[in-house]
Amino acid sequence: MGDQCARGDLATSLSSHLLSIDPSLNLLGENSGDPERAAAQRIKGRIVAGLAEDNLRGHARPSSVKHTARCGAKARRRQAHWLGASGVVLLLVLLGINMLGKSAPDSPPTESPHPLLVPPAMALPTPAPPAEEAEQFLRAERQVPLAQLFQLGVRHIVLDPGHGGRDPGTIGPRTGIMEKEITLDICLQAAAELRARNGQLKIDLTRTEDRAVGLRERARFANERGADLFVSVHINSFAGGDYGGIETYYLGFPSDPDAEAAASRENVGGTARIGEFEALIARLGATLKEEESVHLAELLQARLYGGMRTLRGPKVGDYGVRRAPFLVLLDSEMPSVLAEVSLINDPEEEVRLTQATYRGEIAHQLALGLEDYIAAIDDAVEAALSGR
Amino acid sequence: MLLESACLNFAPNIRSPVATLRLEKGQKVAAKKRKTSADLLVGIDLGTARSAVVTSAGTAMWDRSLVGWPRDRVAKKLIGKSVVIGNECLQHRLALDVTRPLRDGVIRKSTTRDEAAIHALADHLLELVGADDDQRILAVIGAPAEASAYNKALLKDAFAELVDAAMVVSEPFTVAYGLDLLIDALVIDVGAGTIDLCIMRGTVPAAEDQRTIPQAGDFIDQQFMERLRAQYPQAQFTPSMAVQWKEAHAFVGDAHAGPLEVSMPVAGAPRQHDISAALRGACESILPHLREELRSLIAGFDPEFQERVRQNVLLAGGGSQIKGLDAAVEEMLEELGGGHVRVVEDPLFAGANGALAIAQDTDPEDWDRLEQAK
Incomplete structure (x- = not known):
């Protein structure tokens, strides 16, 4: 002793x-x-x-992370506050559709300019045409994301390590490390962390080894498994002296004025009403995907940039949340983003990316971003259910 | 209280939690370089299981690193608080959702609740020591040896609203600094979440001077419970009971002879069971990991000074109280040529005292710069 x-x-x-x-x-x-x-x-x-x-x-406070977290909390409180109100609006929209659907055969189209929204018994002061109202609802800068409005949880995530097999992605000029190796390791580490922390969460990877997977095959993989989220992970590379930054992309569906007008014209007929309802639901799905993709992209970007800035200092750039037509996102049926989680043409960063612990830090930020998203949804739903 | 007495058995020097104490004469450390009398220097050891805080005013406090929220409105009304922190969580644990803000020695900050937990614990620790409104609070906070830069930043963030300036320093280094073990020494800090090793070269430890082993006190708990379940499948016990037995009797090797009998109900009837084999096996489960890292760290040291390091090994942290652990480490050192192991006198406060010593030795101008950079 x-x-x-x-x-x-x-x-x-x-x-x-x-x-x-x-x-x-x-x-x-x-x-x-x-x-x-x-x-x-x-x-x-x-x-x-x-x-x-x-x-x-070296130990600057993670101000961006803190800011995000606290703003997120405030935002969630606002979301909870508005949840009930927006729910009522949607209920009125759908109720109006159903009630008019029953009375429409006896009502000439011209008699009621706003047949879908305002049934006779409901004397709303300034009724709007149903399609217009529905579009307004879908386009509104609402406080409550649709996923929260419909109390949709996240139970299944597909992570997509970019490139693979004969497609190495970008190759580090100094170390020879390949993008396909980095993305696979980051996704594996993020999946392990998410599984360890949340046993109810199912995580799948589009590839778990060095093999080629087609872009559309990746989206199909997520669709067939009924995933709730799809996150494709890549490493940025810029030409010239631009070392670039962290950025997260989403794919949105642009609005179509012609389709809106057509839907509006068809609102008056019974069949059209059903069609309108279906169109509304279809558009709701599209809007949900876009809206939630943006929400997810924002939270991932905040974590990835905040975490990397803390580790690497002010040199790392924040390229923010952007929109672009990536094929891998096009076919996915769920909220989906493509995250450029690091940049390989920064000489110092390239060396860091060869280290498993550093890749683990990136994976950690990715996992935190996903958990932020899940928590935001869960918190708002919980708040709504408890009447707060 | 059973748990408290278990703590006292485990570490006789541990004081009652949440009790303001003055360090004894000789231990009390005056603020040598305080810029003004309005500065309160604080040393904090934020641990996975327990956290300790000492101040330049001579206050020394500790509490369990636990944060709990009432499970429902009835529980909230019963407890009379919306958040419960520290030892009180154990008293009300059936009515609370209890979490540890730190896991494996680092801050858990995955969810809003994790974030709230670490802020609540930080706030609680500083409330325990108290500070006048006009006092500037300057803190040094211990972090695990291999905590990432991000985690160190999170630690700072947790205290950002509570202190005027803060430094985050490797935990085993704070222990070494507090004991003047700055040259050719090796500190092994056995905590709940991690075992941290730090070799001292007379400079700020670099990454290659430090190691963190995730198999520590919590790992022993897990191993202990698995072994008990395997040995006595009919016996009933809770994690809390297992931890109390471990804290009271933990040992490795031949440090304990004979049976260790405790009472565990079987089908509702109390029965005596010998836990010595399960406890020994669980405690010894950390030794292979420790042996590997110890060898790697010493082998990487300047060969001219390896002998000195081996003769200058310090065991710290709550796990240093595992009976026979010092002898087991000396046995590991035998494989490397032999060495001498000492056990820190005050495992609960050694880290916080060292952190305070660093705070006191920090140049006032550096504190000003840290305050401005905040």
Whole structure:
């Protein structure tokens, strides 16, 4: 059994070690009359100054993460507040459709300019045409994302490691590391972390080894499994001296004015009403996908950029959430994003990407972003159910 | 209270939780470099299981790193609080959803509730020591040896609204600093979430000077319960009971002879069971991991000074109280040429005391810069 050790027991040995390592320390002791103690103090002074520098340099607060988290909390409270109100609006839309569907055969189209929305018994002061109302609803900058409005949870996520097999993606010019290797490892680590923390969450990967997978095959993989979210992971690369930044893409469906007008004209007929209802639901699905893709992209981007900025300092750029026609996102039927989680043409970053622990940090941020999204949905639903 | 007495058996130097104490004469450390009398210097050891905080005013406190929320409105009304922190969580654990804000030695911050938990714990620790409104609070916070830069930043973030300036420092380093073990020494800090090893070279430890092993106190708990279930499948026990037995009797090797009998009900009737084999096996499950990292760390040190390091090994953290662990580490050192292991005198406060010593030795100008950079 060893002995017990308290402060000061080893001061003598420390001082003698210090002097043997750095004889110049004796100079300090000449004036103090206690060279060993002075030497120890000087070494400690150097160490503490180093610690302060280290803290000033490397451990910046994750302000973006904090900001996001706190704003997220506020936003969730707002969402909870508005949830009931928006739910009522949607209910009125759908109720109006059903009620008019029953009375429409006896009502000439011209008699009621707003047949779908305002049944006679419901005297809303400024009724709007149903299709217009529905479109307004879908297009509105609402406080409550549709997924929350319909209390849709996330139970199944598909992660898509970009490239693979004969398609290496971008190759690091200095280390030879390939994008396909990095994305696979990040996805594997993120999946392991998500599974470890949430046993109810199912995570699938479009590939778990180095093999080629077609772009549409990746989306089909997610569709066939009924996934709730699809996240494709890639590494950015820019030409020239631009080291680029972190960015997250989503694919949205642009609105179609002609289709809107056609739907509006057909609102008055019975069949058209059913068609309108179906169109509304279809558009609701499209809007849901776009809206939730944006929401997911924002939360992922906040985590990825916030985390990487903390690790790498101000050099990393925030390219934000962007919209682009990526094929891999086109066919997916669920909210889906493509995240450029790092950049390989920054020489320092390329070296870091060869380290599993660093890739683990990126995977960690990816997992946190996904959990933020899940938590936002769950919190709002919980708040709505509890009447808060 | 059974749990408390278990703690005391495990570590006789551990004081009652949530009790303001003055360090004894000689231990009390005056603020040598306080910029003004309005500065309160604080050393914090934020642990997975327990957290300790000491101040330049001589206050030393600790509490369990637990945060709980009432499970429903009835529980909230019963407890009279919306958040419960520390030891009180154990008293009301049946009415609470209890979480540890730290996992494997690092902050859990996956959800809004995780974020709230770490902020609540940080707030609680600083409330325990108290500070006047006009005091500037300057804190040094211990972090696991291999905590990522991101996690260190999260630690700072947790205290950002509570202190005027903060530094995050490797936990085993704070222990070493507090004991003047700055040159040719090795600190092994056995915590609940991690075992941290740090080799001291007389400089700020670099990444290659430190190792973190995830198999620590919590891993022993898990192993212990699995072994108990396998050995006594009919016996009933809870994780809380297993932890109490571990804290009271943990040992490795031949540090304990004979049976260790505890009472576990079988089909509702109390029965005595010998837990010595299960407990020994569980405690020894961390040794292979420790042996591997110890060898790797010492082998990477300057060969001229390896002998000195081996003779200067310090066991710290709550796990340092595992009976026979120091002898087991000396046995590992035998394979490398032999060495000497000491056990820290005050495992609960050694990290926080070291953090306070760093805070006191930090140049006031550096504190000003840290405050401005916040």
